[in-house]
Amino acid sequence: MTATPAGVPEHPLGVKVMDDDHAALEALLRAAKALPDDALPSALEEISAEVAAHFTREEEEMRAHDVPVLFCHMAQHKRIIDLLAAARGLVEARDSARLRMFLSVMLPGEIEAHINSVDRMSARFMTGDLAPAAGDELRLPERDILSLR
Numbered sequence: 001m002t003a004t005p006a007g008v009p010e011h012p013l014g015v016k017v018m019d020d021d022h023a024a025l026e027a028l029l030r031a032a033k034a035l036p037d038d039a040l041p042s043a044l045e046e047i048s049a050e051v052a053a054h055f056t057r058e059e060e061e062m063r064a065h066d067v068p069v070l071f072c073h074m075a076q077h078k079r080i081i082d083l084l085a086a087a088r089g090l091v092e093a094r095d096s097a098r099l100r101m102f103l104s105v106m107l108p109g110e111i112e113a114h115i116n117s118v119d120r121m122s123a124r125f126m127t128g129d130l131a132p133a134a135g136d137e138l139r140l141p142e143r144d145i146l147s148l149r
């Protein structure tokens with residue numbers, strides 16, 4: 001991720017909640033790179049909370065627009081949430097070097113890949129750049145089969 005003007009995301013998608021949240025998250029990740037080791041654990045907590053809040057807002061927006069294959073998108077969100085939870089193990093192990101690597105390289109890379117794949121496709125549906133009929137063929141059952149409900 002490279003520096004962009006405040007409030008402007010690196011990869012604008014044309015959906016306000018996505019673009020605003022992505023810009024804020026990118027700013028947090030950039031700021032974390034300059035932090036001393038002893039500030040990294042609190043940065044991890046702040047970033048984790050921001051990511052979770054962003055995913056909640058984004059999922060609400062996608063539900064409101066009936067974005068197809070939402071469960072697949074939400075599974076990608078859960079994967080990133082799980083990565084953030086696993087990174088707490090680095091705090092417990094006092095492994096500042098790997099925590100810094102996670103926050104400055106791995107996590108930004110995961111988020112950028114997410115934005116440029118499923119977020120971009122979802123944004124195209126929400127902005128009308130993809131015909132709604134295109135989603136009909138992509139749609140999966142919107143239920144959690146593991147819970148057998």
Ligand SMILES: [Fe+2]
Nearest residue numbers: 058114118119
């Ligand atoms: Fe997303």
